[in-house]
Amino acid sequence: MPGILIGPITGFTDRSKGKGIVSSAWLAQMGRSAAAMAGGGNIAAVVSAGISPGSINNDNVLVSWTVPANLFDIAGRGLLITAMGSVANNTNSKTLKIIAGCTTATVGSAVTGGTTIATTTAYTTTGAVGWQIMAQIFKYGAGGSNTQIALHQGAVIGSANQALVVPSALTLTENASFLLAITGNAVTATTDIVLNFAELFATN
Numbered sequence: 001m002p003g004i005l006i007g008p009i010t011g012f013t014d015r016s017k018g019k020g021i022v023s024s025a026w027l028a029q030m031g032r033s034a035a036a037m038a039g040g041g042n043i044a045a046v047v048s049a050g051i052s053p054g055s056i057n058n059d060n061v062l063v064s065w066t067v068p069a070n071l072f073d074i075a076g077r078g079l080l081i082t083a084m085g086s087v088a089n090n091t092n093s094k095t096l097k098i099i100a101g102c103t104t105a106t107v108g109s110a111v112t113g114g115t116t117i118a119t120t121t122a123y124t125t126t127g128a129v130g131w132q133i134m135a136q137i138f139k140y141g142a143g144g145s146n147t148q149i150a151l152h153q154g155a156v157i158g159s160a161n162q163a164l165v166v167p168s169a170l171t172l173t174e175n176a177s178f179l180l181a182i183t184g185n186a187v188t189a190t191t192d193i194v195l196n197f198a199e200l201f202a203t204n
Contacts, residue, residue, distance in 0.1 A: 024204045038076075038204035050085075051195040052184070054108030059097055059183040060190075063198040064105035071202070072139035072148055072174045078203040079137045080153075081118075083182045085195040087157060089128035092188035094157075096120045098135045098180070100150060101172050105181035114181070115170060117150035120162045122187075129158030133182075137170065146171045 027038060046063050053060035063083065071077060087094045096119065099105075103113030118135035134153040141147035148170040155162035172178045180200070184193035 040201065040203035042199055043202045044200040046195075046198045048196055051107075052190045052193055053186050054190070055110070056190055057185070057187050058110040059095075059099070059185050061105050061107050061109060061111050061181050062184050062193075062195040063182040064102070064107055065180045065200055066177050067180055067200075069176050070174065072137075072172070074143050075140050076204075077139045079180075080134065080201040080203070081136070081180060081182075081199070082132070082134045082201070083195060083198040084130065084132045085193065085197070086128065086130050087123060087194070088189070088192040089126060090188075090192065091124045091126055092186070092192050093122045093124050094120075094187070094192050095122050095185040096131060096133050096155070096157075096193070097183045097185070098133060099183060100137060100170060100178070100180055102179040102181050105179040111181050111183050114179070115150065115168055116165065117168050117170075118152040118155060118165055120155045120157055122185075123157045123160070125158070125160065127158055131155075131157040139174075144174055146174050148172055 044065055051062050081098050097116050098118040099111055099114040100117050101114045102111050105111050118133050120133055133155045136151045136153055137148050139148050150168040150170050152165040182198050186192040
C-alpha cells in the first residue's frame with residue numbers, strides 16, 4: 001500500500017467525493033448547550049486484507065503518510081493516529097510502532113529517522129491475537145514556533161496492555177510537510193505481523 005499524500009485544500013467543494021468543504025474557523029453547537037465544538041474527521045485511512053513487513057528484523061514501514069504543511073498552524077490543532085491488525089500464533093518477537101518526523105518512510109522498507117511516539121514493545125506470547133496502537137500529536141505554543149507534543153494513547157496485543165511511551169516534545173517544522181509511519185518489526189518471519197487498518201484523524 002503506497003504512502004498517502006494529503007494535499008492542501010484549494011477550493012470550497014471536493015466534487016470527487018461529493019462533499020462540500022467548510023472553513024476550519026467554523027464551530028458546531030454541542031447539543032443545545034452553549035458549548036461549541038471545532039470540527040474534526042478522518043483525513044486518511046488504509047483498509048486491507050493484510051499488510052505485512054517487507055523484511056524481517058527491522059522497523060519496516062506498513063503504512064506511511066505525508067502530512068501537509070501548515071496543519072499545525074495554531075495551538076490546539078491535533079492528529080490522532082490509529083492502527084490495528086493481528087499477530088501470528090508463536091513466540092517470535094513482534095513489535096509495532098508509530099513514528100513521527102521520519103527521514104524516509106517507504107512502505108516495505110526499513111524506516112529511517114523520526115521519533116517513536118508509540119510502541120507495543122516486543123511481544124512473544126503464544127496466541128493468534130489482535131493488536132491496536134494509538135497516539136496523538138497536538139500543537140502548542142505560538143504559530144510557526146515548531147512546537148508539538150506527542151502522546152501515546154494506548155497499545156494492546158491480545159489481552160496485554162503495553163506500557164505507554166513518555167510524552168514526547170516534537171519540533172516538526174510547521175511550514176513544511178512531514179512523514180508519519182506505522183512500522184512492524186517481525187524478528188523471525190514477515191507473516192508474524194499483519195496490519196488491516198490505519199487511520200489519520202484530525203481535529204481543529
